[in-house]
Amino acid sequence: MTDEKLKAAILVVSETASQDPSTDKCIPVLQDVFAKLGNDQWEVASTDIIPDSVLDIQKSIRTWTDSENPINLIVTSGGTGFATKDVTPEAVTPLIDRHAPGLVHGMLSSSFAVTPFALMARPVAGVRKGTLILTLPGSPKGAKENLEAVLKLLPHACVQAAGAASRPLHVGGVEKLENDAGVSSGSTAAGAASGHRHSHHHNHSHSHGGHTGPKAHTKTEDRPQSNDPSAGPTRRYRSSPYPMLAVDEALKLIEEHTPPPIIDKAPVDMALGGSVLAEDVKAAESVPAFRASIVDGYAVRIPSSGKFEKGVYPVALVSHAQAGDVQELEEGQIARITTGAPLPPGADAVVMVEDTVLNSQTADGKEEKEVEILTDEIKSGENVREVGSDVREGATIMKRGEGITVVGGEFGLLASVGTTEVSIYRRPVVGVLSTGDEIIPHDRPGPLSLGEVRDTNRPTLLTAVRSNNFEAVDLGIVSDKPGALEDTLRSAFAKVDVIITSGGVSMGELDLLKPTIERSLGGTIHFGRVNMKPGKPTTFATVPTKHSSSTASRVAKTIFSLPGNPASAVVTFHLFVLPSLHKQAGIVPAGLPRVKVALDADVRMDKGRPEYHRAIVAVARDGGLVASSTGGQRSSRIGSFKGATALLCMPAGEGWVKKGEQVDALLMGKVGAV
Structure with a gap:
């Protein structure tokens, strides 16, 4: 890997520059640092300018770190000060798997040698997956000095972060590493602090718009490096590392990361109720498929003169609304006909029974022999439902995106034109589980022991899922043990599309959902706290899983970790889970009205x-x-x-x-x- 250039990305966080990129000065300054001090080891592969937004910052970083060909180094500039709208550290910290406090110390020490105001910055450094991330000040001078302070050390860190074995890299000891990097023990990393002091001050933040994030009163390097359950309770987070998002921001992330609907072919039967069409449906045949009477009466043939004469006519035929061959009607004859029955060949119109009287009957008295028609105002086509007058063959009868309701006439419409199969959006299968050794089945007989809690969330959430016409799978109660939780989630994702858990998402030492998702399943937590009541610890994540039809392809499946308190779980199901289920099922608009x-x-x-x-x-x-x-x-x-x-x-x-x-x-x- 060291034979190829390392790829770097520069992310400028600034409301002003995002609206007018020509005002940005940091990108060219930092590109110049890579070019002049990078020992020809770096390629600045990508740059971007975004506003001060936690979501925008995280989205940009994930784009570079989570792709098939990730960037080796990301440097951000801006949003690291104490202004209420400076949120870069709050956005970056939850994304970091392993923090790098030494790089933070090096940047601050070097910049402090220039001005004491350097300590007014709140830099963050660490590794996400295989990418090193550094947050630099917003001023061009401050950003330049911070990057110069550590740049020569970064190739070594990036090669290790990308997966290179440490032992071969360290052959020759520290002296060889220093020589390769062009630094020495008696100097700063890149010689940026050259012994003299500048008389200028640095502005280490942008005073511009964005979202307010939580501000910790302790330094990142003094807190645990990760939410690792194996580290024990003394090393767990004392406050959540996840930024507190507004409900609207959380819903946007759900919309962005919920997988798109999958299209299935389905037979036209009663199981279609609640489905959404993925393709237009065209009529396979006309309705009606034959010329039919719309009244009970007598089919007549209009003479070649075009004028029908009232009078007495023999009843030559009978046509009922049932299958069968009907012979041709001759001029001067009439045929008794029922509503919905096909007109005999040769018939042009139907006279209502109300416009007739019986003239004579057969010898046995069981049939009509002759009927008198009392009107001569019969026109061709009168009281006749023509072929295709309801639906013509080939006409679009339902459009993509329309739903097949359980109470409407959509099923009848599909059946009436001979539709046997339609394309629909597959409704996701939802698995529901509860976590905690203290949780017992709600229907277990006998009194509770000290600390036991009946499981109300699981049956309540199963009911909520099913009442919204989604298939729900009961995954039971899972122990507060990392291995048990991981095994349950892995096996569940083989048979469901969405998992809903309740409990285990707060700050206790046995709250294992988030670390299990991140560390054991390789998932991405898109948010871990929401500014709402109830439901603050609600967590939404996606987990890569093998596609059921191919071991080579992988798909993302969603997991919602809801709070353990019952009301919180039900509120957050309706507010967050339901819109995601609707999107996967093609239902628009998604969520509650x-x-x-x-x-x-x-x-x-x-x-x-x-x-x-x-x-x-x-x-x-x-x-x-x-x-x-x-x-x-x-x-x-x-x-x-x-x-x-x-x-x-x-x-x-x-x-x-x-x-x-x-x-x-x-x-x-x-x-x-x-």
């Missing part, structure tokens, strides 16, 4: 987080929608869902939303009446 409702009483707001308040929605006498709270809203209180038909989207704030004021509501069930 949103409506405006008026409160029937004052509702207190939570001052810290937006709240999804359980409520009952009904139609008021004036036709508007009114919402009633279900009472106490603790996240452990599943009783708050008793009778609930909606989630009120309550904003964060002090005080109350007053009676009569309107808020958004997400409808989970049928709307009643006041």
Whole structure:
């Protein structure tokens, strides 16, 4: 690998430069550093400029680190200061598998030799998968000095991070490493701090727009390097490394990373209910397929003169609405016909039975012999349903994206034109499991032992999945042991498309979902905390799995790790899991319908987080929608869902939303009446 140039990427984080790239000065400065001090070992393979957004930063980095040909080194510039909109460290830290505090120390020491204000930066360094990541200040001078301080050391780090064996690299000891890098023990890494001090100050952050991220009061290097369960409880995180995302940002990540729908061929039968068509459907045959009467009466033949005469006619034929051959009707004859029956060949119109009287009958008195027709105003085609008058062969009867409801006429329409098979979006199969040695089946007889908790989440979530017309697989209760959890998840992904877990996503030493997903399954956690109540620890991840039809191809499957508190689990299922299931099933719009409702009483707001308040929605006498709270809203209180038909989207704030004021509501069930 050392015979080839290492690939670097430069990511500038700046609201101003993202709107006008011509204002950026960092990219050319950093490119110049690679060219002049890189010993011809580097190729700047990619550059990008993005705004101060946690999601945008993470998306750019993942694009470079998670591809089939990952970048060796990513350097970011900007967003590392103390301004409220500087969020680069918060965006980068959760992506890092192994932190590199030594590089952080080297950059700060070198820059501190220039100005004490260098300590106002919050750099992060570490390895994600096979890529080294460094965050540099936003000012061109600060970024240049930080990169110069460590650049000559980075090839060695990048080669190791990419998977090279350490032993051959270290043959010859430290002296050889220093000689190869062009540094010495008595100097800074690249000689950037050359003994004299500059009189200028550095601005190590951009004061521009973006998203506010959490600010830790301790340094990255003083915290655990990773959420490794094997390190024991003394080395676990004391605060979550995952940035707190707004609900809208979390939903965008779910939309972005949910796999697209898979198309299947399906027979036209009652199992189609709830499916969405993946292709237009064309009529295989016309409806009706023959000229048919739309009334009970008598088929007649219009004379060649074009004028039908009233009078007495012999009943020569009988045509019922059943299969069979019908002989041709001659001029001057009529045929008794029932509604829906085919017109005899030669017939032109049908006279309603109301416009006739019986004239004579057969000798046995069982059949009509002659019938008098009382009107001469019969026109050709009267009371006749023509071939294809309902649906013509080849016409599009349903379009891609339309649903086949369980109460509508779509199934009847498909059946009426002879459709035997349609293309539909496969509905994902969902597996549901609970985690925790303290969890016991809800129906186990006998009293609880100290610490035991009945499993309410699993049966509740299974019911919620099935009530939304998705197949649910019960994966049972899994022990709080890393190996047991990994084995269960691996085997489950062989038979389901989506896994929903509850519990094990907080900060306890036995909360193993996130490390198991990241470390054991090679998955990517797209978010691990959401700014909402209840449901803050909600986690969404994708896990690469082998495609069922080919061991060579791999597909991403989704996993939602919901909080263990019952109300939190149900709220987050409806808010986050359901839109993902809808997308995979081709259902548009995805998620719960949103409506405006008026409160029937004052509702207190939570001052810290937006709240999804359980409520009952009904139609008021004036036709508007009114919402009633279900009472106490603790996240452990599943009783708050008793009778609930909606989630009120309550904003964060002090005080109350007053009676009569309107808020958004997400409808989970049928709307009643006041």
